[in-house]
Amino acid sequence: MTMQSSLDIQARSATTTPSPSVRHNAEVAKLIDESKCIGCKACQVACMEWNELRGDIGSNVGVYDNPADLDANTWTLMRFAEVEGQTEGLPFQWLIRKDGCMHCAEPGCLKACPSPGAIVQYSNGIVDFKQENCIGCGNCITGCPFNIPRISKKDHKAYKCTLCSDRVSVGLEPACVKTCPTGAITFGSKEDMVHYAETRVGELKERGFRKAALYDPAGVGGTHVMYVLKHGDQPELYSGLPKDPTVSPMVSVWKGAFKPLALFGIGFTALAGFFHYVTVGPNEVEEDEAVK
Amino acid sequence: MKYLQRYTEGERSLHWAVALLFILAALSGFAFFHPSLFWLVNFFGGGPWTRILHPFLGIAMALAFAYMAWQFWEHNKLSPQDSNWLKQWRDVIGNREDRLPEAGKYNAGQKVLFWVLIVCLATLVLTGIVYWRSMFPDFPVWLVRLASLLHALAATVLVIAIIVHSYAAFWVKGSLRAMLRGTVSEAWAKKHHPAWHREMNR
Numbered sequence: 001m002t003m004q005s006s007l008d009i010q011a012r013s014a015t016t017t018p019s020p021s022v023r024h025n026a027e028v029a030k031l032i033d034e035s036k037c038i039g040c041k042a043c044q045v046a047c048m049e050w051n052e053l054r055g056d057i058g059s060n061v062g063v064y065d066n067p068a069d070l071d072a073n074t075w076t077l078m079r080f081a082e083v084e085g086q087t088e089g090l091p092f093q094w095l096i097r098k099d100g101c102m103h104c105a106e107p108g109c110l111k112a113c114p115s116p117g118a119i120v121q122y123s124n125g126i127v128d129f130k131q132e133n134c135i136g137c138g139n140c141i142t143g144c145p146f147n148i149p150r151i152s153k154k155d156h157k158a159y160k161c162t163l164c165s166d167r168v169s170v171g172l173e174p175a176c177v178k179t180c181p182t183g184a185i186t187f188g189s190k191e192d193m194v195h196y197a198e199t200r201v202g203e204l205k206e207r208g209f210r211k212a213a214l215y216d217p218a219g220v221g222g223t224h225v226m227y228v229l230k231h232g233d234q235p236e237l238y239s240g241l242p243k244d245p246t247v248s249p250m251v252s253v254w255k256g257a258f259k260p261l262a263l264f265g266i267g268f269t270a271l272a273g274f275f276h277y278v279t280v281g282p283n284e285v286e287e288d289e290a291v292k
Numbered sequence: 293m294k295y296l297q298r299y300t301e302g303e304r305s306l307h308w309a310v311a312l313l314f315i316l317a318a319l320s321g322f323a324f325f326h327p328s329l330f331w332l333v334n335f336f337g338g339g340p341w342t343r344i345l346h347p348f349l350g351i352a353m354a355l356a357f358a359y360m361a362w363q364f365w366e367h368n369k370l371s372p373q374d375s376n377w378l379k380q381w382r383d384v385i386g387n388r389e390d391r392l393p394e395a396g397k398y399n400a401g402q403k404v405l406f407w408v409l410i411v412c413l414a415t416l417v418l419t420g421i422v423y424w425r426s427m428f429p430d431f432p433v434w435l436v437r438l439a440s441l442l443h444a445l446a447a448t449v450l451v452i453a454i455i456v457h458s459y460a461a462f463w464v465k466g467s468l469r470a471m472l473r474g475t476v477s478e479a480w481a482k483k484h485h486p487a488w489h490r491e492m493n494r
Contacts, residue, residue: 014327016412114324115339135339138425142436151425156340207487212447230442254444259326262448273459276385283387283464285479287293 007169011121013113016194025124029190030174031197032098033228034238036184037203037214039064039096040080043176043185047076050164050175072152075161076100076176079239086231087209097227097238098176098185101161103127103220108247111255112143116160125190125224128163131157143255146250147222163224164214193226200228219246295475306360307471313353314454318348321447327361347424353363354417361410367397368407374400389483396487406454415446 001050009019048054054075058066081095107127110119118133119140129149130142136156140149149158162173172178173187186196197214204212213232216222227241235241299307312488314474320342323332336342373393375382377400383391383402383465398406422439461467468481481489 014330016327021413024390059300061425114327114330116327116330133339135333135343136426137343138423139440141425142423142433147433156426220427248434248437252436254437260445262444263326265448266451267453269455273455276459278462280385280387283389283484285466285477285483286478287479 007122007124007126007165010123010125011107011110012112012117013230014116019120021123023123025122027123027125027190028163028168028187028224029125029193030103030177030205031186031188031193031228032225033184033186033197034095034097035200035209035228035230036181036182037078037096037098038184039080039094041066042179042181043098044074044076044078046175046179047161048073048165051075051162063076069177070099070148070150070160072150072154072157072159075159081237081239083237086234086237089208094237095231095239097147099148099239100128101163101223101225102146102220103161103163104145105114105223106247108143108145108220109140109149110143110252112139112150112251114139120247122165124168126163126168127224128162128165129160130157131155131159131290134158135213143251144248145242161225190222190224197226197228201232204228213240217245219244294478296478296481296489298470298476298481301474303360303363304471304474306356306363310353310356310360312355313349317349317353318447318451318454320349325444325447329458344426346488347427350416350420354413357409357413357437364406370400370403370407371396374403376408377401380403389405390421394448394486395484396491397485399470399485405457408449412453413449414447415442416450419446 004273007024008021008025010021012019012175044124053073055067055071055074058068060066061068065077067074067077070077077099078096079099081097083093084091103126105125107121109129110121110127113119114137115135117132118130118135119127120130134157136151136158138149138151138158140158141147141151149160151158154235162174164172168176174185177185177187179250188196194216196212197216201212201214211233212228212230215227215229215232215235227235227238227242229235229238231237233244271277308473319332320336323336323339323342324330324346330339331343333339336345376393377395379419380392383389419439419442421428423436423443424432430436461471464484466477478489481492
């Protein structure tokens with residue numbers, strides 16, 4: 001999406017100086033209550049409609065997931081997991097998770113991106129890709145702990161859920177939230193959403209889901225898309241939602257300590273050469289003396 | 293003054309082709325290496341063009357280098373006395389060459405450079421392929437992460453090695469001539485590469 005002038009920028013890819021940030025935007029969050037989801041995919045349709053996305057017609061791969069994976073035209077996707085024997089009295093469960101960008105407080109994509117301003121994090125917490133600055137390298141995929149960004153085959157730009165930053169900036173809720181018929185997706189300030197999630201977790205526990213929990217993983221500084229999970233102790237059950245996601249240490253080293261160290265090493269070598277020349281001096285041959 | 297032939301036209305052309313491709317690959321790679329260097333994309337037509345060109349420049353450099361390495365292979369085999377040469381690095385940088393073991397066509401430092409370049413370029417090509425996303429199918433993400441880190445590491449070592457190589461050519465007077473015009477003076481050969489000098493005059 002293009003720049004939303006009413007949203008301030010908290011972090012900007014490949015940028016070492018502060019971005020416009022004098023205004024204050026309250027931190028927002030989308031809460032997805034998996035226990036209320038009926039798998040109708042209205043959110044997927046709303047996302048396509050609002051964002052004008054039309055993917056190619058795919059093929060049935062034998063499960064309800066359609067399309068089979070996120071792609072440049074599919075920014076949110078219902079993933080259906082069939083689980084047996086996890087809860088007493090419930091021999092079979094269908095765990096449905098709305099997959100998409102988690103809008104991490106410490107986004108690995110933004111850290112890995114080499115192009116200034118191709119990824120921004122607004123002060124309200126939304127992480128947005130600015131395709132006009134994207135060079136198509138795919139480092140965002142390398143940095144993401146949730147396997148979300150996708151490069152388009154058509155324009156070689158990276159795409160993902162924007163958390164409807166265009167709608168949010170003018171005071172509307174994201175399209176998926178607006179359309180959800182069961183109220184499984186809610187949107188508001190992060191504080192309110194955490195509070196509401198705690199209430200829901202309490203209700204689920206009373207209903208016998210003793211391990212129900214809020215998914216707001218601390219490894220990425222918390223997220224601005226959160227889940228209420230019936231099986232909060234086993235997020236992996238939900239089509240491989242990572243239990244303790246973090247930005248890979250390899251990405252942190254590559255994009256963190258290594259770069260200044262490498263530049264220092266290169267600069268140091270060049271300077272060492274210069275000072276060697278002005279102190280020890282050139283290695284010359286005395287032509288007349290040597291040649292006999 | 294008598295001159296000895298050190299490099300043929302073909303060898304010189306190949307060396308400078310590798311050198312020019314190195315400069316282009318390095319500048320385009322540096323653009324993505326640190327935010328403070330992103331402006332380098334302007335030399336290549338902007339961010340997307342730099343991303344498109346960098347791997348081709350790198351592959352071209354690696355192929356040209358591979359051919360050059362194959363030609364120079366024989367003279368770069370390490371010998372037992374090379375380790376003594378390396379141990380006396382203080383005499384090397386102190387211009388006290390007379391105390392060093394006699395060098396053949398290449399001294400131990402040049403040989404080490406040769407092998408460092410081979411390792412770096414092989415690493416750069418192999419790791420670069422892993423995240424050349426527009427050309428190859430997706431590799432497992434853990435491998436891409438490892439490859440990204442190793443690519444940056446190998447590139448850094450390569451750039452440092454080339455700085456050392458360039459400085460040595462400038463520092464040891466009479467060396468540049470070998471790669472620019474193909475010849476070196478007899479006195480130069482006798483002082484810096486005595487074993488090669490004897491061989492050439494046999």
